[in-house]
Amino acid sequence: MPIDVRLNAIVDPERAGGRPLVELARAVVAGGATLVQLRDKLGSTRRMIEEARALVDLLAPLGVPLVVNDRVDVALAAGAAGVHVGPDDMAIEDARALLGPGAVIGHSIKTLEQAESVPLELLDYAGVGGVYATLSKDNPAPPMGPEGFAAIRAVLRRRAPLMPVVGIAGIDAANAAAVIVAGADGVAVISALSLAADPELAARTVRSVVDGVLAERTE
Numbered sequence: 613m614p615i616d617v618r619l620n621a622i623v624d625p626e627r628a629g630g631r632p633l634v635e636l637a638r639a640v641v642a643g644g645a646t647l648v649q650l651r652d653k654l655g656s657t658r659r660m661i662e663e664a665r666a667l668v669d670l671l672a673p674l675g676v677p678l679v680v681n682d683r684v685d686v687a688l689a690a691g692a693a694g695v696h697v698g699p700d701d702m703a704i705e706d707a708r709a710l711l712g713p714g715a716v717i718g719h720s721i722k723t724l725e726q727a728e729s730v731p732l733e734l735l736d737y738a739g740v741g742g743v744y745a746t747l748s749k750d751n752p753a754p755p756m757g758p759e760g761f762a763a764i765r766a767v768l769r770r771r772a773p774l775m776p777v778v779g780i781a782g783i784d785a786a787n788a789a790a791v792i793v794a795g796a797d798g799v800a801v802i803s804a805l806s807l808a809a810d811p812e813l814a815a816r817t818v819r820s821v822v823d824g825v826l827a828e829r830t831e
């Protein structure tokens with residue numbers, strides 16, 4: 613069964629407003645997050661494993677998968693469901709060989725060329741972006757907008773009709789609908805959830821926007 617990507621909450625200590633990641637994850641899952649990603653670009657390996665273990669302890673009983681950004685070793689050490697790797701990270705083939713067939717592997721796709729060439733048969737989902745401007749990533753690519761997202765989505769749908777695809781970058785309750793209309797199966801979000809005054813309410817609001825558009829989808 614395809615992984616549920618309707619609301620992919622990414623928790624990142626640099627974009628958590630000082631909140632403990634476990635508390636943040638608890639809140640966004642209560643609000644409807646279906647997949648959580650741990651993204652920690654600055655922490656030591658040991659800190660990242662501790663964060664991942666604490667998140668697995670929270671999320672596994674709730675049936676919500678945790679994927680670890682970039683770090684296959686951390687995912688393995690912590691017993692996470694899998695990883696999210698981008699074009700500069702470990703190759704998808706290597707990650708699959710290390711993690712095995714049951715792991716969740718997500719990959720970032722930023723261009724039409726990548727959409728045509730990535731080994732989609734080894735993936736569980738793709739994150740396509742940046743859709744809008746973001747403050748959560750260093751040196752982000754220029755925003756592609758919903759139109760650019762739709763063009764990449766079409767290639768992915770032709771090559772892997774059942775593989776779920778999320779949009780990422782600058783997505784919030786006000787613009788999430790346009791991303792789903794453009795063909796996304798869900799959205800990946802950092803700041804609109806983690807930096808919200810009430811992350812649970814923010815997650816519930818984004819999730820209800822996503823669900824509302826998906827309910828209208830006919831194919």
Ligand SMILES: Cc1ncc(COP(=O)(O)OP(=O)(O)O)c(N)n1
Nearest residue numbers: 681696697698699720739740780800
């Ligand atoms: C769901 C999702 N999509 C895309 C990304 C970006 O991954 P990457 O390009 O490797 O950039 P970093 O997150 O590692 O800075 C993602 N993390 N999640």
Ligand SMILES: Cc1nc(C(=O)O)sc1CCOP(=O)(O)O
Nearest residue numbers: 741742746748781782801802803
């Ligand atoms: C991790 C990441 N990857 C991106 C990409 O464009 O590939 S944008 C991004 C950060 C998204 O955070 P926010 O929801 O706060 O904009």
Ligand SMILES: [Mg+2]
Nearest residue numbers: 682697698701
């Ligand atoms: Mg990466």
